[in-house]
Amino acid sequence: xxxxxxxxxxxxxxxxxxxxxxxxxxAVFDSTSLKDNPQNRRPLIVEQTVKRGTIKxxxxxxxxxxxxxxxxKHPVYVRRYPQGSEYGNPIGYSFIQVGQSxxxxxxxxxxxxxxxxxxxxxxxxxxxxxxGNGITLTIDSQAQRIATQAxxxxxxxxxxxxxxxxxxxAMDPSTGAVKAMASxxxxxxxxxxxxxxxxxxxxxxxxxxxxNRATQSVYPPGSTMKVVTAAAALDSGQFTPSSVLSGxxxxxxxxxxxxxxxxxxxxxxxxxxxxxxSVNVYFxxxxxxLGTDTMFKYMNRFGFDxxxxxxxPGSQMAPSGIYAPDGSKLLGPNDPIDIGRAAIGQGQLLAxxxxxxxxxxxxxxxxxxxxxxxxxQVTDPDGRVTxxxxxxxxxxxxxPQTATELxxxxxxxxxxxxxxxxxxxxxxxxxxxxxxAEIGDPANGINQPWFIAFAPAQDPQVAVAATIExxxxxxxxxxxxxxxxxxxxxxxx
Amino acid sequence: xxxxxxxxxxxIPVAALVTAGFTAVFIVDSNQIGNLSLIYGGYFxxxxxxxxxxxxxxxxYADPYLFPLCALLAAIGLVMLxxxxxxxxxxxxxxxxxxxxLLAATIVFLRDYHALERYRYLIATGGILLLLATRVPGLRxxxxxxxxxxxxxxxxxxxxxxSKICIVIFLASYLHEKRELLAAAARRVAGVTIxxxxxxxxxxxxxxxxxxxxxxxxxxxxxVMFFGAFLALLxxxxxxxxxxxxxxxxxxxxxxxxxxxxxxxxxxxDIWTDPWxxxxxGAGQVQQSLFAQADGGLFGQGLGESLLKLxxxxxxxxxxxxxxxxSILPAPHTDEIYAVIVSDLGVFGGAGVVAIFALIAxxxxxxxxxxxxxxxxxxxxxxxxxxxxxxxxxxGGVVRFIPLTGVTLPFVSFGGSSVIANMILLALLLMISNDxxxxxxxxxxxxxxxxxxx
Numbered sequence: 050x051x052x053x054x055x056x057x058x059x060x061x062x063x064x065x066x067x068x069x070x071x072x073x074x075x076a077v078f079d080s081t082s083l084k085d086n087p088q089n090r091r092p093l094i095v096e097q098t099v100k101r102g103t104i105k106x107x108x109x110x111x112x113x114x115x116x117x118x119x120x121x122k123h124p125v126y127v128r129r130y131p132q133g134s135e136y137g138n139p140i141g142y143s144f145i146q147v148g149q150s151x152x153x154x155x156x157x158x159x160x161x162x163x164x165x166x167x168x169x170x171x172x173x174x175x176x177x178x179x180x181g182n183g184i185t186l187t188i189d190s191q192a193q194r195i196a197t198q199a200x201x202x203x204x205x206x207x208x209x210x211x212x213x214x215x216x217x218x219a220m221d222p223s224t225g226a227v228k229a230m231a232s233x234x235x236x237x238x239x240x241x242x243x244x245x246x247x248x249x250x251x252x253x254x255x256x257x258x259x260x261n262r263a264t265q266s267v268y269p270p271g272s273t274m275k276v277v278t279a280a281a282a283l284d285s286g287q288f289t290p291s292s293v294l295s296g297x298x299x300x301x302x303x304x305x306x307x308x309x310x311x312x313x314x315x316x317x318x319x320x321x322x323x324x325x326x327s328v329n330v331y332f333x334x335x336x337x338x339l340g341t342d343t344m345f346k347y348m349n350r351f352g353f354d355x356x357x358x359x360x361x362p363g364s365q366m367a368p369s370g371i372y373a374p375d376g377s378k379l380l381g382p383n384d385p386i387d388i389g390r391a392a393i394g395q396g397q398l399l400a401x402x403x404x405x406x407x408x409x410x411x412x413x414x415x416x417x418x419x420x421x422x423x424x425x426q427v428t429d430p431d432g433r434v435t436x437x438x439x440x441x442x443x444x445x446x447x448x449p450q451t452a453t454e455l456x457x458x459x460x461x462x463x464x465x466x467x468x469x470x471x472x473x474x475x476x477x478x479x480x481x482x483x484x485x486a487e488i489g490d491p492a493n494g495i496n497q498p499w500f501i502a503f504a505p506a507q508d509p510q511v512a513v514a515a516t517i518e519x520x521x522x523x524x525x526x527x528x529x530x531x532x533x534x535x536x537x538x539x540x541x542x
Numbered sequence: 543x544x545x546x547x548x549x550x551x552x553x554i555p556v557a558a559l560v561t562a563g564f565t566a567v568f569i570v571d572s573n574q575i576g577n578l579s580l581i582y583g584g585y586f587x588x589x590x591x592x593x594x595x596x597x598x599x600x601x602x603y604a605d606p607y608l609f610p611l612c613a614l615l616a617a618i619g620l621v622m623l624x625x626x627x628x629x630x631x632x633x634x635x636x637x638x639x640x641x642x643x644l645l646a647a648t649i650v651f652l653r654d655y656h657a658l659e660r661y662r663y664l665i666a667t668g669g670i671l672l673l674l675a676t677r678v679p680g681l682r683x684x685x686x687x688x689x690x691x692x693x694x695x696x697x698x699x700x701x702x703x704x705s706k707i708c709i710v711i712f713l714a715s716y717l718h719e720k721r722e723l724l725a726a727a728a729r730r731v732a733g734v735t736i737x738x739x740x741x742x743x744x745x746x747x748x749x750x751x752x753x754x755x756x757x758x759x760x761x762x763x764x765x766v767m768f769f770g771a772f773l774a775l776l777x778x779x780x781x782x783x784x785x786x787x788x789x790x791x792x793x794x795x796x797x798x799x800x801x802x803x804x805x806x807x808x809x810x811x812d813i814w815t816d817p818w819x820x821x822x823x824g825a826g827q828v829q830q831s832l833f834a835q836a837d838g839g840l841f842g843q844g845l846g847e848s849l850l851k852l853x854x855x856x857x858x859x860x861x862x863x864x865x866x867x868x869s870i871l872p873a874p875h876t877d878e879i880y881a882v883i884v885s886d887l888g889v890f891g892g893a894g895v896v897a898i899f900a901l902i903a904x905x906x907x908x909x910x911x912x913x914x915x916x917x918x919x920x921x922x923x924x925x926x927x928x929x930x931x932x933x934x935x936x937x938g939g940v941v942r943f944i945p946l947t948g949v950t951l952p953f954v955s956f957g958g959s960s961v962i963a964n965m966i967l968l969a970l971l972l973m974i975s976n977d978x979x980x981x982x983x984x985x986x987x988x989x990x991x992x993x994x995x996x
Contacts, residue, residue, distance in 0.1 A: 050919050051911045053778045057927065058907045064934045065900045071941035072892040075835040076884055083836035088818065091833055091849055091870070098853060125853045 090145070097125050097145050102160040102181035104140060104152065107228075107425050110190040112136045113143075113153065113238075115181075127242075128153075132190075134235040135197050138261040139227075139361070139423065140186075142238035147247045151261065152423055154362045156184055159427055159436075180430040187226035187425045187438065192219055195539045196231035199532040200517070204233060207528050209495065209521025215529075216262035217515040218406035219536045222503060224440040225410070225419030227359070228511065228540055230403075232262040264359065264366045267399035268516060271486030271525065272327045272467075273499045274394030276408055276455065279324060281347035282335045283454055284416075284447035290454050291319045294334050302333040303387035303396075310485065324458045325466035327483060329393050336392025344392065345382040350446040352407050352418060354379055358443055359403060359421045369400035394486060406514035409501040412455050412480070413509035416447035456480050460506045468500065468526045473534050474541045479504030481533070483525035484516075494522040500529035504537045511540040545606040545979070546598045552610035553594060556617045557587050563621030563845060570846035571625070579628040586620055586635045593642050597972065600649050605909055605975035611902045612953055612968055616961075618895060619954035622882055625846045626875050627864050630956050637958045641965035648969035655973050659917055662715040669708025672701035676759050702764040703950070703963035706928050707970070710771055714920035716745060717779035721916070725780040760806045763939070763947030767931045769793055774927040775920060778910075814945035824946070827872045831940050834871050834878070834885040835892075842888030850874060850882065875956040877948050880940045895954065896937065903930040906971055912978040922974045925967050 075083065084092055104113040112132050117124035128143050130136065141151020149157060162181035196217045204210045219229040236258035240246045250259050260266060282288035296315025299306040309315070309329045315322075323331035336344055348354055354370040356363065370379040371391055380386055380397065390396030403421070411418040420443040427436035447455075459480035462468050467483040484499030498520055503512040515532040543551075564583040568575055590613050597604055616638060624631035652658075658665065717724070724742065773789045776782075801808045809822035817828040837848055851857060851868050860867035865874050874882045884892040906926025913919045932952050939946030950960035 050778055050781070050916065050923075053781045054907050054910050054919070054923050057774055057778060057923065058903060061903050061927070061930050061934070062900060064938075065896050065930075067943055068896050068934065068937045068941060069889070069893045071938075071943045072835065072884055072896075073889050075832050075941060076838040076889045076892070077840055080836035080839060083832055086818075086829075086833070088829055089833045089836075091837060094849060094852065094870070119853065 093145055093148070096157075096161045097127070099162055100126050100180045101128065101143065102162065102183040102428075102430075104160070104184050104186065106186050106188050106190040106193070107226075108190050112140055112186070128238075130238040133239065134237040135193060135231075136188075137236040137238050137258070138232040139188075139230045139263065140238065141362075141365075142241045144242045146244050147241055150259070150362065150365065152184070152186070152361070154365075155360055156424065159184060162430070182430065182435065183428040185425040185428065186423055187221070187224075187228060188230065188423065189228050189540060192229035192536055192539045193231060196229040196532070196536045197233065197235065199535045200231055200233040200515075203517055203528055203532050207498075207517065207520045207523060209519055209523070210517050210528070212256065213518035214256065214260075214262050214266075215515070215517040215532070216266070216402040217513065217532055217536055218263050218402050219511055219513040219540060220406050220410045220421060222410035222413035222509050222512045223419065224438065225421045225443075226425065226438060227421055227423050229513075229536055230261075230263045230423070232260070234258045261365055262518075263402045264357065264361055265401070267367045267369055267372075267401050267404075268497055268518070269398060269486035269488070270394040270400040270405055270516075271484030271497065271499050272329070272332075272394055273405055273408070273482050273484035273501045273514070273525075274392065274398060274400070275324060275327065275332045276412060276459065276482050276501065277348060277351055277353075278332050278336055278339075278344070278392040279320060279458065280351075280412070280447050280451060280455055281339055281343055282320070284347070284451040285339065285343055287339060287343075288320060288335065290321045290458055293317050293319050294323070294331050296323065296328050296331055298330055300330045300334070302330070302337065302389035307333055307390070321458050321461055324482070325461040327462075327467050332393050333389035337389045339388075339392075341382045341386055341388045344388055347446065350418070350444045351411060352404055352443065353400070354381075357401070357403060357421075360423055366403075367401055369404040370398070372397050372399050394484060402514050402516050404514075405499065405501050405516075406512055409482075409503050409514060410512035411446045412452050412459065413503035413512045414452075415449040416445060416452035418443045418446050456506055459502075463502070467524070468502075468530055471500075471526060471530045471534050473502075473504045473537050477504055477541065478506045479537070480506045480509075481530075483530065485523075485525045488519065496520055496523060498523055498525040498528035500525050500533040502533050502537065504541060511537050513537055544602075545604070546594075546602060548606040549597065549610055550594055552607055553590055553613060556590060556610060556613045559614065560587060560617045560620065563617070564624055566844075567621065567625045567846040570844070575624075575628045579624065579631065582624065582628070582631045582635045583620065586617070586638060589635070589638050589642050593645065596646050596649075600646075601972050601976035603976045603979040603981070604972040605905050605979065608902065608905045608909075608968065608971055608975065611898055611905065612964075615895070615898055615902075615953035618883070618898075619879065619951075619956070621845070622879055622886075622954070623875055623956055625886070626850065626882065629863070630875055634956055634961070637961045640958070641961045644962055645965040645969040648966050649973060652969075652973070655921070655970055656915075656917060658711050658921075659715040659718070662712045665708045666712035669705035669712070672705045672708070673759060675701060700950075700957070700959035702761055703959040704966075706764065706768060706771070706932075707925070707963060707967055709768055710775070710924040710928050711921065713745070713772060713775045714924050715917055717775055718917040718920050720745075721779040725782060760804060761947075762807055762810060762945070763935050763949035766944075766947065767928060767935050767949060770931040770935075771924055771928040774931075775924045778923045779920060810945040810947060814942065817942070827878070828942065828946055830871045831878055831881045831946070832942065834881045835941070838884040838886070838888045838892075840888050840890060842884070842886045842891055845886050848882070848885035850885075873948075876950060877936065877946070877955075878940060879951055879955050880937050883954075896933075899930060899933040899952075902926075905975075906930075909971060909975040909978055913974055914978060918974050918977060922971060922978075925971055929964065929967060 101115040105111050113130050115126040115128055118127045119125050139151050141153045143149045143153040160181045162179055200215045204215055214233050216232045220227050234256045236250055296318045298309040298314055315328055357366040371386055373380055387396045391398040420441040425438050426434050429435050459482055463479055463481045468481045473479045481502030486497040488495045488497055499516045501514045503509040513533045513536050515529040517528050520528050560583040564580055620631055620634055623634050773786050777786050801811055812822050813820045813825045813828050817825050857868050871878050903926055910919045910922035913922055932949055936949045936951050938944040950957050952964045
């Protein structure tokens, strides 16, 4: 019986070896993917034992701070947001109960103080408690407050807007720094800690306050899109500001008649006149003459049709572009597209407020689009600055000459065109473009008002895009215009 | 050096491990653990010394490494339990005293284990009745869909732990008597060896009854363990691999049938194949088990350092003490103790525990090889196989090698029935090895060692 006993032992040794093999697989070889598994809350729990870095605005206002709770030798740190709902978007929240969003999520490794194995062992030996890095945002607290208030006021005072939201984004055109990003309705990140409150904020009837409308929502941009079309027309060399086309309304575009706003008639007009008065048929013809490929080429340079490059969670940013009718995917130049309507920001073209702010910033910055960012600098626990905003060019969209011509045309818009009633800083010359996108059947008169602008026109310091989701029989200049100009005022002081 | 002095020397690492382990956990967690709890370790070491002295007096020739290896497992278990909740370590140390007393009682009262051969049907019936008692109204209490416990007032007992010894004793004695008949008196039909039903019958009946019972009480883990021990003994007795293959095929068919008939078993398999998407109760335990091991890495987070409970303000409101409530990893002290070991001590810690089981198996099988009569050989091999298989079943479940089923990790997991039953198992192995290694008057003991096959 001895031989079978020895063989039986051999079999058991094989089984034991398999156990060690499986243990090694989970603990070493597959451990990274297990730690990244969304069902694994352990990393998040461990992070709560680290004092998370503080988030401040560019002018030093504290937005997010961690405080010890529970006491004892191993305290747990809980996040507090002293500014409340003003920064719910874009800063987001970080709580063990509900997870993370916004900057709290995109900058989590920095805030949680993730370090390599070696330095963390050194710190452990030195008895230094692990601590996260502080972040200074590019956001200006005054501009953010005014952006939020202006949006709320516009929604409250505009017929047909109540119950809907809006967003505004302001940027420094030369650096890509986001100076203000407001989304209304907002939410108080302190309240999210309670899973019940979090659930109710997620309910459809709540007005979706957790949605960052500046980056996550895409809307028809209406006539603000004409800036993109004009840039393509001028920079491709096929048009000049004085190129003449018929302003007759209606005209057949994409196989169906297209009218100017209010059915207004124009004769043969040049591009400056067409932009100043936002003539739909002119730019629809330009779009068709340029063709889908040229339009896509320039849209792409502006950042359309691709993942947005803002340092923000990917799941909280929607790409802008021409969407399939069911909204399921972005269409390419080879798909059947009504490019004439896309050229005036209608049809299936949808853009985020962030994207339209980038359009204004590109023209303001001499045709160069700077990669947008929310982080001014990172400070380690000892107070050393370890990372600083370095402006990075995302793409060269158009030549400086095209940008100058376009700036001149957009200045006409604010001086004698659709935005003539608006002023910035008591009379600074500024450039802008209004937009009034039709939502649903034009007969209902439901529109989405837009305004994109930059100021001062000759030495741009700030570029902005503002929109309100709905209004009844209104125009971009009267609803979205004041929101944009107030934000610019606050940043030009 | 005499066997007993070697045994005493081998207990030194056990003492070192308990001392170092308790100190390390105490330093990490001193704000939550009372100073008094440090003596639980000393308490345990005194019990070990007492058992050693008892073996020295009663079984002078017994294998010198069996007891120290088991004590090493118990020491690891005690340190881990101390790390999970210091009051568990106190309870476990007390259970150890009871186990040690039973070990001594077994050795004193049984005197000659060959007597067990005569009572084999009584023992088999007893083992099966013990299992049945879990379904008796008033005594039963299902845990996670399985009927594992007998409740006698405040005491709760898992009969499967004891009946595994009963079944092994029966199988060893029956196979000892019939092994030649089973191996030889077989007909070959179409190239397949078929044993005579006359001799195989009682074996199949007893085995079948216990298997049915196990499925009836839904204890899959024990059932796999019993079946494995059955096949192991059958193979050792007959040396016919074809019986093992036939048995495995039968088992696979049975499992397939049971999977569809008993939801509890189907759930376990469902969780095993895809723990991430399984809706079955218990999927979370397998997920958490793997997450805990992923935190361990090669060397672990350090004793007492891995994440076990939600910190401070996140902890849920509990009326029951930790770890019954508030543990991220369900059942860290019983089913999942291996995951806690890997999380704290890494792959090396886990491999160390597995290695100790491999060494115990080596000593057990060596005892079987050295034993001088067939019954002793079969009994030693069977007891060793069932002990090792229990470790394979639970560790295999924790590391997702096989579906997770609730059996204890012998000597390591928290639990009275497990420690006590395994102490009795250890007592039997020590008695067999004492017999096997006792020098014969006319022969030198060294010659016995030569009996090891190559």
